Amino acid sequence: MQPRDLSTHSVYRAGRGIEEVAREIGLNPDEMIKLSSNENPLGPSPAATEAIREHAGHSHTYPKAAHTDLTAAIAREWDVTPEQVWLANGGDGALDYLARAFLEPGDRVLVPDPGFAYYPMSARYHHGTVGTYQLQKADDFEQTATNVLDSYDGERIVYVTSPHNPTGRELPREELLALADRTDDSTLVLIDEAYAEFSETESAVGLLGEREDIAVLRTFSKVYGLAGVRLGYLLAPPAWADAYERVTTPFAASELACRAGLAALEDETHLENTVELVRWAREYMHDRLQAPAWPSGGNFVLTEVGDAEAVAHASRQRGVIVRDCTSFGLPGCVRISCGTREETKRAVDVLNEVV
Numbered sequence: 411m412q413p414r415d416l417s418t419h420s421v422y423r424a425g426r427g428i429e430e431v432a433r434e435i436g437l438n439p440d441e442m443i444k445l446s447s448n449e450n451p452l453g454p455s456p457a458a459t460e461a462i463r464e465h466a467g468h469s470h471t472y473p474k475a476a477h478t479d480l481t482a483a484i485a486r487e488w489d490v491t492p493e494q495v496w497l498a499n500g501g502d503g504a505l506d507y508l509a510r511a512f513l514e515p516g517d518r519v520l521v522p523d524p525g526f527a528y529y530p531m532s533a534r535y536h537h538g539t540v541g542t543y544q545l546q547k548a549d550d551f552e553q554t555a556t557n558v559l560d561s562y563d564g565e566r567i568v569y570v571t572s573p574h575n576p577t578g579r580e581l582p583r584e585e586l587l588a589l590a591d592r593t594d595d596s597t598l599v600l601i602d603e604a605y606a607e608f609s610e611t612e613s614a615v616g617l618l619g620e621r622e623d624i625a626v627l628r629t630f631s632k633v634y635g636l637a638g639v640r641l642g643y644l645l646a647p648p649a650w651a652d653a654y655e656r657v658t659t660p661f662a663a664s665e666l667a668c669r670a671g672l673a674a675l676e677d678e679t680h681l682e683n684t685v686e687l688v689r690w691a692r693e694y695m696h697d698r699l700q701a702p703a704w705p706s707g708g709n710f711v712l713t714e715v716g717d718a719e720a721v722a723h724a725s726r727q728r729g730v731i732v733r734d735c736t737s738f739g740l741p742g743c744v745r746i747s748c749g750t751r752e753e754t755k756r757a758v759d760v761l762n763e764v765v
């Protein structure tokens with residue numbers, strides 16, 4: 411017996427963990443710094459850590475109240491109704507719910523290239539087919555409506571990432587509006603704001619009241635430092651928000667994830683400290699890296715280093731793990747996540763040494 415034909419499906423290759431890399435090259439894991447997965451260098455919100463501890467003893471119950479409370483808190487935060495909040499096991503889980511709710515077998519979606527690997531994966535799991543639009547290095551990966559529309563042919567979902575991973579470039583508000591206006595009525599523009607807290611650009615959430623053709627993805631993995639907890643959500647326009655109840659698993663986020671998320675939302679200090687640090691680190695990298703780097707609205711910087719695989723390898727030997735962007739189709743670039751001040755300085759020194 412065999413599963414269905416999965417030959418067009420690809421496997422998500424996560425960056426390797428620090429222990430694994432350290433063991434391979436014989437370094438002490440404590441001496442290594444990992445700036446390859448856009449994680450929060452300050453760790454989770456301490457309030458979230460405390461909430462997880464406090465509620466660990468309730469893990470035997472289903473997260474009914476916690477789920478409802480977190481949904482309500484997110485709805486308040488964004489001034490939307492609880493029905494518009496599609497809570498999920500990470501932003502990735504929310505992408506799956508969207509595909510479940512929107513795609514008929516054979517429906518086409520449009521994803522950025524380079525871009526986040528999970529968009530096409532999720533669409534294919536849900537029997538969709540995938541086309542791409544190019545973000546051109548020659549145009550400094552600029553994101554515009556025209557750029558997407560050049561490849562658009564009536565797809566059901568168009569995925570946009572702003573700030574974009576791995577380039578850091580943003581899609582300006584007027585370009586998003588132009589894109590949504592110029593696509594068919596049956597096309598949804600999903601705007602992925604996984605990194606939006608680090609940018610100065612206003613969130614697209616404010617558009618949900620006026621339009622039915624935009625949805626927004628957010629996550630607790632980046633600014634809140636809860637990547638390991640797996641918590642994210644989609645914000646949907648009121649018109650089709652009730653689809654969530656028809657596609658969600660009975661409890662989309664765990665008790666501990668919900669408790670952590672509730673605490674993290676309240677912890678403004680941790681959020682402000684994180685954003686301040688990230689902005690400092692981005693600027694430091696732009697000032698000091700002796701390699702060209704693109705402007706970034708995220709908690710990372712993409713830089714052109716020649717042979718990315720060789721540079722990532724040499725930098726790893728010196729204890730600094732950065733993301734080789736070959737798998738994104740950018741074999742000349744590495745992506746460096748913002749670290750603490752100390753980590754960022756060391757990473758820049760090491761990169762300058764090996765480039």
Ligand SMILES: *Cc1c(COP(=O)(O)O)cnc(C)c1O
Binds near residue numbers: 501628630
């Ligand atoms: C990190 C990230 C997400 C969300 O990841 P989760 O950990 O599943 O919440 C979504 N989109 C992009 C572009 C990301 O980089």
